Amino acid sequence: MSKKTKHMFYLSMLYSVFFSLFLMYGFLKIRDQGNIFNTNERLMAEQNNKEQEYHNLIQITESTKNDRDTLAGFFITEKDTISFISNIENLANDMGITLETSQLSIKPKTKKTEPQLYVGFNFSGSETAVRQLVLLFENIPYHKSIPELVLTRNADDGTWKGSILLYITITS
Amino acid sequence: MIGKKDIFRKTRQFFRHGHGIHVSKIIYPTRDWTVGLAVMVILLVIGAIVNINIFSHYSEDSTNQNNSARTEFLYKAALVEKAISLYKNKQELYEALSQKTKKLPLSAEILGSSSTNSTKMEGVTNEVGGVVVVPIAN
Numbered sequence: 001m002s003k004k005t006k007h008m009f010y011l012s013m014l015y016s017v018f019f020s021l022f023l024m025y026g027f028l029k030i031r032d033q034g035n036i037f038n039t040n041e042r043l044m045a046e047q048n049n050k051e052q053e054y055h056n057l058i059q060i061t062e063s064t065k066n067d068r069d070t071l072a073g074f075f076i077t078e079k080d081t082i083s084f085i086s087n088i089e090n091l092a093n094d095m096g097i098t099l100e101t102s103q104l105s106i107k108p109k110t111k112k113t114e115p116q117l118y119v120g121f122n123f124s125g126s127e128t129a130v131r132q133l134v135l136l137f138e139n140i141p142y143h144k145s146i147p148e149l150v151l152t153r154n155a156d157d158g159t160w161k162g163s164i165l166l167y168i169t170i171t172s
Numbered sequence: 173m174i175g176k177k178d179i180f181r182k183t184r185q186f187f188r189h190g191h192g193i194h195v196s197k198i199i200y201p202t203r204d205w206t207v208g209l210a211v212m213v214i215l216l217v218i219g220a221i222v223n224i225n226i227f228s229h230y231s232e233d234s235t236n237q238n239n240s241a242r243t244e245f246l247y248k249a250a251l252v253e254k255a256i257s258l259y260k261n262k263q264e265l266y267e268a269l270s271q272k273t274k275k276l277p278l279s280a281e282i283l284g285s286s287s288t289n290s291t292k293m294e295g296v297t298n299e300v301g302g303v304v305v306v307p308i309a310n
Binding site for chain 1: 260
């Protein structure tokens with residue numbers, strides 16, 4: 001090969017290398033842009049989904065407002081506890097039952113349970129009145145449990161004595 | 173002076189011409205064009221394949237984006253209605269008890285049974301003179 005031919009050969013090789021590098025750069029650039037496109041599209045899809053979920057949640061919240069208000073009424077609040085106990089005492093008095101509050105405390109909120117009002121009553125009266133009172137306790141329209149109910153009958157005069165413990169869930 | 177060596181050298185040069193003239197042509201346009209076009213076609217085909225792959229890859233991705241995970245909020249309406257119904261019944265009964273039974277015996281409908289036999293109290297066993305402890309749920 002002549003010197004000129006070698007020169008042209010080297011120039012051609014150099015051109016080929018540069019052109020290949022340019023093509024490789026373009027290919028990598030397209031791939032990077034594609035990855036960015038994928039990432040952005042995924043983020044947009046997630047954002048759209050969150051937006052849709054937000055609207056759905058708002059719709060559910062608005063459509064269930066009445067139900068939630070109704071349900072909220074079935075939980076006693078801390079400020080209503082005294083009036084609730086007074087009401088029970090007045091009702092028992094109206095029924096002709098002697099009633100006294102034996103226990104009153106608030107169990108603070110834990111990780112598993114909401115705060116609860118622990119309230120206990122001792123009562124005595126006629127059998128019918130005691131049955132009414134127990135029925136009344138059983139149907140207190142608050143979220144509650146009755147862990148303990150003790151009833152004793154006095155054989156001498158036929159009257160009934162009892163004690164009851166109520167765990168009533170409190171909302172703030 | 174021309175010697176014997178010079179005569180032999182001239183003779184060799186003369187006879188070498190008998191092998192023919194050296195061909196100095198190193199370019200073959202037809203062959204080179206053919207090779208160049210073939211390389212170009214191969215590059216075009218490779219480029220087309222790469223581009224089709226890239227296009228199909230991103231077009232599939234763009235169509236699959238809508239299938240990303242979506243969190244559904246479950247609102248248990250039936251459970252809420254059941255709870256409301258249950259507590260409304262309790263509320264009505266509680267109000268009925270508190271209004272209608274003041275110093276008055278309960279009606280048979282409210283008590284469920286007007287029998288004086290206290291063994292019919294739900295969950296409570298009547299034992300004369302005894303002590304009964306009965307847990308009642310809710």
